Amino acid sequence: MTKSGQSAFSVRWRLVLASTTMLFVELALIRWAGANVVHLSYFSNFILLGSFLGIGIGFLIPARRGQWLKRWTPIPLALLVVFVRAYPVQVRQSSSEVIYFTAVKTTGLPQWVTLPAIFLLTAVIMAGIGKITADLFRQLPSLDAYRYDLIGSITGSVSFAVLSWLRAPSVVWGVLAAVALLVLGGRRNTLLYGIPLTAMVAALFLESTAASVSWSPYYKIELKASPTATRTYYISANGVPHQSTAPLPVLMRENSPYRQAYEQTPRNPHKRVLVIGAGNGNDVAVALAHGAEHVDAVEIDPRLQEIGAQLHPARPYDDPRVHVHIDDGRAFLERTNAKYDLVILALPDSLTLVSGASNLRLESYLFTREAFEAARDHLTPDGAFAMYNYYRKAWLVDRFAGDLDDLYGHAPCMTTFKRNAAVLVAGMTPADQSCQQIWQPSGPVPAAATDDHPFPYLLHRSIPTLYVGALGAILLVTLLAVRVTGVRIRSTFRYTDMFLLGAAFMLLETKNVIGFALYFGTTWLVNALVFFGVLLSVLAAVEVRRRLRRVNQLLLQLLLFGSLAVAWLVPTQAVLSLPPVGRLAAAIALAFAPIFCANLIFSDRLALAPDPTSAFGANLLGALTGGALEYLALLTGYQALLLVVALLYLGACVAMRVAGRGSDGQTARMPDETVAVKS
Numbered sequence: 041m042t043k044s045g046q047s048a049f050s051v052r053w054r055l056v057l058a059s060t061t062m063l064f065v066e067l068a069l070i071r072w073a074g075a076n077v078v079h080l081s082y083f084s085n086f087i088l089l090g091s092f093l094g095i096g097i098g099f100l101i102p103a104r105r106g107q108w109l110k111r112w113t114p115i116p117l118a119l120l121v122v123f124v125r126a127y128p129v130q131v132r133q134s135s136s137e138v139i140y141f142t143a144v145k146t147t148g149l150p151q152w153v154t155l156p157a158i159f160l161l162t163a164v165i166m167a168g169i170g171k172i173t174a175d176l177f178r179q180l181p182s183l184d185a186y187r188y189d190l191i192g193s194i195t196g197s198v199s200f201a202v203l204s205w206l207r208a209p210s211v212v213w214g215v216l217a218a219v220a221l222l223v224l225g226g227r228r229n230t231l232l233y234g235i236p237l238t239a240m241v242a243a244l245f246l247e248s249t250a251a252s253v254s255w256s257p258y259y260k261i262e263l264k265a266s267p268t269a270t271r272t273y274y275i276s277a278n279g280v281p282h283q284s285t286a287p288l289p290v291l292m293r294e295n296s297p298y299r300q301a302y303e304q305t306p307r308n309p310h311k312r313v314l315v316i317g318a319g320n321g322n323d324v325a326v327a328l329a330h331g332a333e334h335v336d337a338v339e340i341d342p343r344l345q346e347i348g349a350q351l352h353p354a355r356p357y358d359d360p361r362v363h364v365h366i367d368d369g370r371a372f373l374e375r376t377n378a379k380y381d382l383v384i385l386a387l388p389d390s391l392t393l394v395s396g397a398s399n400l401r402l403e404s405y406l407f408t409r410e411a412f413e414a415a416r417d418h419l420t421p422d423g424a425f426a427m428y429n430y431y432r433k434a435w436l437v438d439r440f441a442g443d444l445d446d447l448y449g450h451a452p453c454m455t456t457f458k459r460n461a462a463v464l465v466a467g468m469t470p471a472d473q474s475c476q477q478i479w480q481p482s483g484p485v486p487a488a489a490t491d492d493h494p495f496p497y498l499l500h501r502s503i504p505t506l507y508v509g510a511l512g513a514i515l516l517v518t519l520l521a522v523r524v525t526g527v528r529i530r531s532t533f534r535y536t537d538m539f540l541l542g543a544a545f546m547l548l549e550t551k552n553v554i555g556f557a558l559y560f561g562t563t564w565l566v567n568a569l570v571f572f573g574v575l576l577s578v579l580a581a582v583e584v585r586r587r588l589r590r591v592n593q594l595l596l597q598l599l600l601f602g603s604l605a606v607a608w609l610v611p612t613q614a615v616l617s618l619p620p621v622g623r624l625a626a627a628i629a630l631a632f633a634p635i636f637c638a639n640l641i642f643s644d645r646l647a648l649a650p651d652p653t654s655a656f657g658a659n660l661l662g663a664l665t666g667g668a669l670e671y672l673a674l675l676t677g678y679q680a681l682l683l684v685v686a687l688l689y690l691g692a693c694v695a696m697r698v699a700g701r702g703s704d705g706q707t708a709r710m711p712d713e714t715v716a717v718k719s
Contacts, residue, residue: 048180051176051179051180052180052188054176054224055173055176055177055180055185055188055189055192056188056189056191056192056195057192057220057223057224058169058172058173058176058192058224059173059188059189059190059191059192059193059195059196060192060193060195060196060199060220061169061192061196061217061220061221061224062095062166062169062170062173062192062193062196063192063193063196063197063200064196064199064200064213064216064217064220065117065165065166065169065217066087066088066091066166067196067197067200068200068210068213068214068217069087069091069120069162069165070087070088071200071204072124072210072213073087073120073124073158073162074087074278075210075259075260075278075279076124076125076128076129076260076278076279077124077128077129077148077154077158077279078129078278078279078280079129079151079154079155080158081278081280085667085670086155086158086159086510087158087159087162088667089159089514089664089667089668090158090159090160090162090163090166090514091162091163091166092166092660092661092663092664092667093163093166093167093514093517093518093521093661093664094162094163094164094165094166094167094168094169094170095166095167095169095170095173095657095660096170096657096658096659096660096661096663096664097163097167097170097521097522097525097657098166098167098168098169098170098171098172098173098174098657099170099171099173099174099177099653099654099656099657099660100522100525100653100654100657100658100661101171101174101525103175103178103653106171106525107171109164109167109168109171110168110171110172110175110225111229111232112168112232113165113168113169113171113172113221113225113233114218114221114225114232114233114236114237114240115236116161116164116165116168117165117217117221117236117237117240118236118237118239118240118243119161119236120158120161120162120165121214121239121240121243121244122239122240122243123157123158123161124158125243125246125247127148127149127154128148128279129148129149129151129154129279155510156513159514159517160517163517163521167525169221170660172224173189174653174656174657177189177652177653177656178652178653182646182647182649182652183582183585183586183643183646183647184586185652186582186643186646186652186656187579187582187583187586190575190578190579190582191579193575194572194575194576194579197568197571197572197575198572199216200213200568201564201565201568201572204257204564204568205257205565207254207255207256207257207342207343208255209244209247209248209253209254209255210244210247210248210255210260211241211244211245211247211248211249212248213244214240214241214244214245215241218237218238218240218241221233221237222234222237250262252264254343255343256341256342256343256344257341257342257563257564257565258277258340258341258402258564259277259278259282259341259343259344260277260278260279261275261276261277261343261344261347262275262276262279263275263276263347263351264276266284269287269290270286270287270290271284271285271286271290272284272285272286272287272351272352272353273285273320273347273351275320275344275347277341277344283319283320283322283344284320285320285321285322285347285348285351285352285353286322286353287353287354288325288326288329288353288354291322291325291326291329291354292326292329295457297428297455297457297461297463298322298323298326299326300426300428300453300455300463300465301382301384301424301426301463301465302326302330302382303474304424304426304453304455304465304473304474304475304476305382305424305465305467305472305473305474306474307422307471307472307474308381308382308422308423308424308467308472309381310327310330310331310332310381310382311331311332311333311334311381312332312333312334312335312378312379312380312381312382312420313327313332313334313335313336313380313381313382313383313384314335314336314338314378314380314382314383314384314418315327315335315336315337315338315384315386316338316369316372316373316383316384316385316386316388316406317338317339317369317385317386317387317388317403318337318338318339318345318348318364318386319339319341319344319345319348319386319387320344320345320347320348320351320352321337321345321348321349321352321354321356321357322352322386323384323386324337324348324356324357324362325352325354325356327382327384328354328356328359328361328362332361333361334361334363335359335361335362335363336363336365336372336376336378336380337356337357337362337363337364337365338365338367338369338372339364339365339366339367340366340367340368340369340402340561340562340563341366342366345357345364345366367561367563368402368405368560368561368562368563368566369385369388369403369406370405370406370411370414370558370561370562371559371560371561371562371563372561373411373414373415373418374414374559374616375620376418378418379418379419379420379423380418380419380420380423381419381420381422381423381424382423382424382425382426383415383418383419383423383424383425383426384425384426384427385406385415385425385426385427385428386427386428387428387429387430388402388403388406389403389429389430399495399670399671399673399674400494400553400554400557400562401562402562403562404489404494404495404496404562405491405494405557405558405562407440407489407494407496408488408489408490408491408494408496409443409446409447409488409489409490410490410491410613411491412425412440412443412444412447413447416447416448416468419468420468421468422467422468422469422472423467423468423472424465424466424467424468424472424473425444425448425465425466426463426464426465426466427440427463427464428461428462428463428464429461429462430459430460430461431460431461431462432460433499434482434483435482435483435486435499436496436497437454437462437464437479437482438481438482438483438485438486439485439486439487439488439489439496440464440496441454441464441479441481442481442485442486442488443488444464444466445479446488447466448466448467448468448469450466450469450470451478451479451480452464452465452466452473452475452478452479453465453466453473453474453475453476453477453478453479454475454477454478454479455476455477456477464479486499486500490677491558491612491613492612492677492678492679493673493677493678494678495674498674501674501675501676502674502675503671503672503674503675504674507671507674511668511671514664514668515665515668518661518664522661535649535654535655535658535659536658536692536695537645537692537693537695537696538642538645538646538649538655538656538658538659538662538692539658539659539661539662539665540662540688540689540691540692540695541638541641541642541645541659541662541688541689541692542658542659542660542661542662542663542664542665542666543662543663543665543666543669543688544638544662544666544685544688544689544692545635545638545639545642545662545663545666546662546663546664546665546666546667546669546670547666547669547670547681547684547685547688548634548635548638548682548685549574549635550666550670550681551678551681551682551685552570552574552631552632552635553567553570553571554678555612555615555627555630555631555678556569556570556627556631558612558616559615559616559623559624559627560623560624560627570631573628573631573632574632574635577632577635577636577639578635578639580636581635581636581637581638581639581640581642581643582639582643584640585640585643585644585647586643591640591644593641593644593696596637596640596641596644597641597689597693599637600634600637600638600641600689601686601689601690603633603634603637604634604682604685604686604689606630606633607630607631607633607634607682608679608682608683608686610626610630612679615627615630634685638689641692642659645696666688669684672684
C-alpha cells in the first residue's frame with residue numbers, strides 16, 4: 041500500500057470515528073442533561089438546537105482557523121457535566137403558558153442561568169467536535185466524505201441504542217466518549233484532553249455508583265425507602281417524584297382513589313381488566329383484590345415494572361392472572377383485539393419527551409380523542425373506562441371529561457381529592473356507572489387534543505411567549521456566534537439552498553418520528569429504529585448518487601413533491617386501520633420516499649459545491665432553524681408541517697435555479713473526485 045493510500049485510509053476511519061463521536065455525544069447529552077435538569081422536560085430540543093449550532097459553526101470555520109476549538113474541546117464537556125451535577129434542577133411550573141405540568145419545587149440555579157449555560161456549553165462542545173470532523177471531511181471528495189460521515193452517524197446511533205437496551209449507566213457513556221476523544225485528539229493532546237475527560241468520567245462515576253440510582257431506556261431512576269407505614273418505596277424519575285409503592289390495605293382504604301373505578305361500577309364483573317401505566321403495580325394489586333381473573337398490565341418502562349415485581353409488598357406481578365406487556369399503551373390498544381370489563385388509564389404522566397420531537401411526551405397519544413375512542417372500542421357491552429391524575433388546572437379535567445361525555449353520550453363520574461387529584465369513570469351506558477358526583481364543566485370546555493394536535497396540556501392553539509422568547513434568543517445567539525467566529529455571512533448566501541434543504545429535512549424527520557410514534561408506540565426502540573431508518577435512507581441516496589454521472593434534478597423534484605403530496609393526502613387513521621404488516625409497509629413508504637428523494641437532491645448539490653464543508657455547515661444551520669420551526673405544530677398540528685416542508689423545499693429549488701444550477705433540468709457532470717488526501 042502506498043503512503044497516500046495509507047493516508048486515505050487513516051482519514052476515512054478517523055472521519056468515521058469523529059462522526060460517531062459527534063452523534064454519540066449529542067444523544068448522550070440530550071438524554072443525560074434531560075435526566076438531571078427538569079427544565080428540559082418542556083424545552084425538549086434545546087440541546088439538539090445547541091448541537092446543530094455548534095456543529096454548523098465547526099463546519100463553517102475555514103480550515104486554517106479555529107484550531108483552538110479542537111485543542112480545548114474536552115474542557116467545556118467536563119464543565120457541562122460538573123455544572124449539571126453540582127446544580128441539578130427539579131422545577132415547579134411557574135408560568136401558566138408552559139404546556140407541561142409538574143408539582144415539584146425548584147432546586148438548583150434559576151432557569152435563566154441554567155438553560156443559557158447548558159445551551160452555550162453544548163454549542164461549544166459540539167463546535168469542537170464539529171471542527172475535528174470538518175477538517176477530516178474537507179480532505180476527501182465531497183460525496184466520499186459525506187458517505188463516511190453517515191456511516192459514523194449510523195454507528196453512533198446504533199451504539200447509543202445498544203447502551204439504552206442494556207440500561208447502561210451514565211459513566212459508560214462518559215468512558216466511551218472520553219476514549220473516542222482521546223484517540224481523535226492524538227498523542228500531542230493526551231494531557232490536555234486527559235485531565236478534563238478524567239474529571240468528567242469521575243463525576244459520572246459518582247452519579248452511577250450511588251446506591252439508589254439506576255437507568256432505564258427512558259429515565260434516571262432513584263429509589264428510596266419510605267420512612268412511613270403508608271408507603272414502602274418512593275420512586276423518582278429524571279429528578280421528579282414519580283411513583284410510590286404502598287401496602288394493599290393502604291390502597292384499599294375507604295375513599296382511596298384506587299377504589300373509585302370499582303365502586304362506581306357496581307354492576308361490572310371486573311373479570312378482565314386492562315391497566316395502562318401499570319408502573320410499580322399498585323393498580324394491578326387493586327384489580328386482583330377486586331376479583332379480576334385476567335389483568336393485562338401495560339407499562340412502557342421495563343425498570344419501573346421490575347421495581348414493582350421486586351419490591352411491591354403485595355407482589356402483584358407474581359400472580360399468574362397478571363400478564364405484563366412492556367409496551368406503549370396506545371400501541372397496545374391499536375394491536376389487541378381483546379375486550380375488557382374495565383380499562384384504567386393509571387396516572388401515565390411521564391415528564392419525558394420523545395427524542396427528536398419537540399413537544400411530544402411519552403403519554404401524549406394516550407390523551408387524544410382517538411385514544412379515548414380506541415379504549416371505548418375495547419370495552420365489553422357493560423364495561424367502563426377510568427382515568428385519574430393530578431390536575432393543576434380545572435380546564436384540563438374539563439377537556440378529558442368533555443371527551444368522555446361526547447364519546448359515551450353521558451357525563452362521567454368525577455371524584456376529587458386533595459392535591460388536585462381527580463378520578464373520572466365512564467360506563468358504556470348511564471346504568472353502568474353509579475356516581476356520587478357527576479362531572480359538570482367549570483367553564484367553557486376546551487377542544488379535545490387529537491392525534492394531529494397531541495398537546496393535551498396546551499389550552500389553546502398557540503405558541504407560548506416563553507417559547508417564542510427562548511427560540512428568538514437561540515436564533516440571535518446563532519447570528520452572533522457566526523459573526524464572532526469569523527464566518528463571513530455573505531459568503532454563505534450562495535448556499536441558501538443548502539440552508540433551506542437543512543430546515544426542510546429537520547421538519548420532515550420530526551414528522552416521521554411523530555408518525556411512527558403514533559403507529560407503533562412512543563417507545564425508545566421505535567424512536568431508535570426511525571433514526572436508523574432515516575440515516576440508512578440518506579446513505580442509500582448518497583450511494584445511488586455516487587454511481588450516477590448525471591442527475592435529472594427536475595425529475596427528482598417532481599418525485600419529491602409527489603411523495604410529499606401523497607404523505608399529506610393519506611389520512612393517519614387510514615394507516616392505523618391497517619393490519620401490522622400493512623401498517624409498517626405504508627409507514628415506511630410514506631416516511632422514507634420523500635427522504636430518499638430529498639437526499640438525492642442534496643447529495644447532487646453537495647457533490648457540485650465549490651466548498652463542500654461550508655455547504656454542509658449552512659445545511660446544519662438550516663437544520664437548527666427547522667428545529668425552531670417545529671414549534672409551529674403547536675399552532676397547526678403535525679400534518680400541516682408537511683406544507684411547511686414543501687414550501688422550504690420549493691424555496692431551495694428556486695434558490696438552485698437562481699444560482700444557475702439545473703436550469704435545463706439536469707446538473708453538470710460531477711467534478712473530478714480524484715482529490716489527493718493530505719498526509
